Amino acid sequence: MDPTRLRVAGIKATFPRLKILDVFHQHADQHMSAADIYRNLISERSSIGLATVYRVITQLEDAGVLKRTQLDTHSSVYELNDKGHHDHLVCRHCGRIQESSDATMAQRVRKIARQCGFALDSYSLVLYGGCGCRKDAPAPYIGEFE
Amino acid sequence: MDPTRLRVAGIKATFPRLKILDVFHQHADQHMSAADIYRNLISERSSIGLATVYRVITQLEDAGVLKRTQLDTHSSVYELNDKGHHDHLVCRHCGRIQESSDATMAQRVRKIARQCGFALDSYSLVLYGGCGCRKDAPAPYIGEFE
DNA sequence: TTTATTGCAAAACCTTTGCATGTAT
DNA sequence: ATACATGCAAAGGTTTTGCAATAAA
Numbered sequence: 001m002d003p004t005r006l007r008v009a010g011i012k013a014t015f016p017r018l019k020i021l022d023v024f025h026q027h028a029d030q031h032m033s034a035a036d037i038y039r040n041l042i043s044e045r046s047s048i049g050l051a052t053v054y055r056v057i058t059q060l061e062d063a064g065v066l067k068r069t070q071l072d073t074h075s076s077v078y079e080l081n082d083k084g085h086h087d088h089l090v091c092r093h094c095g096r097i098q099e100s101s102d103a104t105m106a107q108r109v110r111k112i113a114r115q116c117g118f119a120l121d122s123y124s125l126v127l128y129g130g131c132g133c134r135k136d137a138p139a140p141y142i143g144e145f146e
Numbered sequence: 147m148d149p150t151r152l153r154v155a156g157i158k159a160t161f162p163r164l165k166i167l168d169v170f171h172q173h174a175d176q177h178m179s180a181a182d183i184y185r186n187l188i189s190e191r192s193s194i195g196l197a198t199v200y201r202v203i204t205q206l207e208d209a210g211v212l213k214r215t216q217l218d219t220h221s222s223v224y225e226l227n228d229k230g231h232h233d234h235l236v237c238r239h240c241g242r243i244q245e246s247s248d249a250t251m252a253q254r255v256r257k258i259a260r261q262c263g264f265a266l267d268s269y270s271l272v273l274y275g276g277c278g279c280r281k282d283a284p285a286p287y288i289g290e291f292e
Numbered sequence: 293t294t295t296a297t298t299g300c301a302a303a304a305c306c307t308t309t310g311c312a313t314g315t316a317t
Numbered sequence: 318a319t320a321c322a323t324g325c326a327a328a329g330g331t332t333t334t335g336c337a338a339t340a341a342a
Contacts, residue, residue, distance in 0.1 A: 011321090011322090012315085012316055012317075012320095012321065012322070013316080014315075014316070014321090014322060014323080015315090015323095016322080016323070017322090033306090034306080034307080035306085047324095048323085048324090049323070049324045049325070050307095050324095051307090051308080051309085051323080051324070051325075051326090052322080052323055052324070054306090054307060054308070055308090055322080055323085056322095058308095070216055070219055073216055073222060073332090074305080074306075075305085075306060075307090076219060076306090076307095087258065089258075089259070089262055089264050091264075092267060098262055098264065100258050100261075100262055102254070102258055104254060105251075105254050105255075105258065108248070108250060108251050108254060109251075109271070109273060112233065112235075112246050112248055112251065112273065113235070113273055113275065115246075116235055116244055116246055117277070117278055118235050118237075118244065118273060118275050118276070118277055118278075119275045119276040119277075119278070120273055120274075120275045121238060121274045121275035121276070122273075122274050122275075123271065123272060123273045123274065124270070124271070124272045124274075125255070125269065125270070125271045126269060126270045127255060127258065127259055127264060127266055127268075127269045128266075128267045128268050128269060128270075129259065129264050129265045129266045129267035129268070130264070130265040130267070131263070131264055131265075132263055132264075132265070157296085157297090158295095158296065158297070158340090158341055158342070159341080160296090160297065160298080160340075160341070161298095161340090162297085162298070163297095179331090180331080180332075181330095181331080193299090194298085194299090195298070195299045195300070196299095196332095197298080197299070197300075197301090197332090197333080197334085198297080198298055198299070200331090200332060200333070201297085201298085201333090202297095204332095204333095219307090220330075220331075221330085221331060221332090222331090222332095293342100294341100294342085295340105295341090295342085296339105296340090296341075296342090297338105297339080297340070297341080298337105298338085298339070298340085299336100299337095299338085299339090300335105300336095300337095300338105301334100301335095301336100302333105302334085302335085302336105303332105303333080303334075303335095304331105304332080304333070304334085305330100305331085305332080305333090306329100306330090306331085306332105307328105307329080307330085307331105308327105308328080308329070308330095309326105309327085309328075309329090310325105310326095310327085310328095311324100311325095311326100311327105312323105312324095312325095313322100313323080313324080313325105314321105314322080314323070314324095315320105315321085315322070315323085316319105316320095316321080316322085317318100317319090317320090317321095
């Protein structure tokens with residue numbers, strides 16, 4: 001793994017940091033919690049403490065390398081911050097996470113902020129529902145949203 | 147407080163439940179965490195355990211009386227579920243929460259769900275930034291979002 | 293009376309922190 | 318050599334749960 005990104009971030013290129021970045025690149029399509037990352041490291045026989053995982057992902061987030069999102073009430077998930085803003089669709093049945101980029105949406109959000117006299121810094125849009133994983137899926141909620 | 151809503155929800159009209167509903171009606175403009183509700187009860191000399199607060203708000207959420215939202219990483223906040231869907235604008239400086247209803251936004255969200263083959267159940271849109279509380283506020287982030 | 297509900301304390305989680313040890317520069 | 322990172326264990330904060338006591342129907 002390239003230590004340059006870490007030097008740019010102003011932090012030392014240590015083994016745990018390189019290994020954790022590695023895990024993110026190996027699972028570039030996934031959203032991982034601290035525990036997920038920790039499990040991955042364990043399964044590669046890299047003995048890195050959970051506390052270090054937390055410290056490193058926080059530093060990488062501060063450095064702009066990772067992006068943190070809270071998709072459920074339990075824990076935050078992290079992903080590489082190299083794709084620009086995108087929204088998340090979370091399946092209530094299988095937990096799968098889809099992503100969506102929508103320029104019109106982003107514009108609309110900026111407009112709302114403007115109308116409310118709000119200096120927009122960032123935003124989070126999460127859709128909850130069913131991704132089609134279940135044949136016997138209950139009919140989508142018919143009401144306010146469909 | 148009217149016990150009818152509780153009977154409709156299929157749960158007994160007990161003192162803790164009525165008192166907690168009362169707190170929500172007394173602070174209808176606020177978003178409260180379990181700890182906030184608990185503090186309110188304490189200050190009224192209602193001795194209701196924190197565990198009961200958690201149990202009751204979960205039941206009231208299941209019954210559709212309350213709405214749960216996660217606006218920050220620390221804890222969930224609850225509000226009366228009597229206003230239809232709305233988005234939240236959270237000030238990073240003072241913590242104030244503004245609300246916004248935007249029909250176009252809601253439509254756009256439905257469209258995204260449709261395009262992704264997703265059976266939309268609900269969604270959460272949270273804007274983070276500055277509400278104008280600070281004279282010395284740092285300039286809004288100039289980048290992807292402004 | 294019968295069943296649901298409460299309170300308390302303990303546990304379960306996720307996340308952060310203090311401190312002695314170890315490592316990158 | 319020096320400052321920064323790590324590991325471990327302990328603590329912090331939020332939320333859930335087991336169980337005996339209590340209150341609603």
